Amino acid sequence: MESSHILSDSELLLKIIAGDENSFATLYDRYQKNIYNYVYRYVHSAEMADDLTQEVFIKIWNSRKKLGHVKSFKGYLLITARNHTIDNLKAALINENAMGEVVRNLVSRRVLADDNIIEKDYAAFLQSELAKLPDRTREVFRLCRDEGLSYEQVAQQLKISKNAVKNHMVFSLKILKTAVNKELGISLVVFFATLLSP
């Protein structure tokens, strides 16, 4: 690609709609870190955040032909990421095993707060909700918090299974190929093996 000037999102978007992978790779590089950071704040698991970020870009790549009406690529990307994160966070927390991935990661990096300043009414609100929680659910929560289920096991239970993620990743890897070769000077297969190894 000519480096004489940096293409804007809209210019790149037009090329993406026409199926240009390099333009997609450029936008991927431009926003991937950003998106990852947002997603990570909500799922607390680095692996899950990685997967979800990949999937967001794959979703966009796969629907590239329908992006003609998109005025702002960034806006479209952020909303796709937001919706995908919320959907998957909800899916994860409904599932006993997947819950563990989120809960354990969060708990292990918990920031100690000054619990004394918790407002009395807020505490009462929490207590009333807790009272409605069946013992079984609280038990499950503790198991999730304490037991070291691997992400692999977790992913099996998740709607976005790790295999599905791998399958999907194929598309993103096609796109990443250029970037990887350029920046790391390694072949795609090696990169693949690294990326997909548990």
Add this chain to the structure above:
Amino acid sequence: MDDKQYRELLVKRFTDRTVTDEELEVFIKLINEGKLDTQLLEAMNKDMGITKADEVNFLPPVKTYKLWPRLAGAAAIMFLLGIGVFYTLNRQKHKIITEDILPFTEMAILKSGGRTILLDSIKSGKIFQTNITKSHGEQLVYDKFFEPSGVMYDTIQIPRGGRPYTVTLSDGSKVILNAATTLRYPQRFSKNRHEQVELISGEIYVEVVHNAEAPLQVKTSGQVITDIGTIFNIAAYTDEHDTRTTLVEGLAKINAAGKEKILSPGKQAIFTGSNLTVETANVSQATAWKDGLFRFNGERIEVVMRQLARWYNIEVNYEGKLTDEVFYARVNRKRSIREVLNILERSQKVKFKVEGRRVTIWTRP
């Protein structure tokens, strides 16, 4: 503060990682009850700087169309079409060639030992950490001497619009895979070759290295084909009404629907899911694909279009009533879709429009 604000606070403490165990339990309870949807949405909007204006980018998804409408009654007015000649003669007459689609736009995938390999993107040579060698012209060869620690299966997937591959299995048997085909097979056969090759969907042409002691078995949904020294073709597409096994050489045994049939060369077994019958086959037509040809021999338009749909990865949309004409043609599969459609249009019975990956077809009165 009211509940709503507590819920906001809960979400904030969740993202800040300041939640206590009890708060986390409540968070999980409420999210499962769908009571944090608004709060999560608002928190993320704020974090990510999403505004109302950004939501405009999100319009409802484009409507999808049904692929295959009902069949019309059969009639048989025939059109004999030549190969490329018509096309060349006719080319200039087509004023507007709107859009076109080439074959081989999609990538073949190999799943091996937990890895997913994009076959079209890797160089010739031994594939990293496998017993497979890729060579020029979409060829994969499995190493005969490889000793895996157990029975491991690989899956190769040629998508719609993908390039056919030839896979030489560890026993030396050769399998050619058409577009829109998924095949699962052992990385290495054991001596008695009892591991099955499974055609999950699609079409394969198989040349078996025969061993009377250890026949090769190929399974499709509801059907098992056992080689008795064989070259055969199996078409088991999920969008077709039946599975057809055509015998080119040797003998093969078919078990399906509680029946067993022996196929001899030139015969074709048709399995409908509930019944198995044997007919005389048009072998060169059944295997034309592996020689790079479309061969239509009195096929109805929807049969023709299903083949094109798999090869070019298109969606087909029928406007109005389906034509009762049947089509005869021999066309090189390397041609673009517009070239193939032009040949079909020579019949004066149908007309096509290509928009993106959708092909619309009209019957001419």
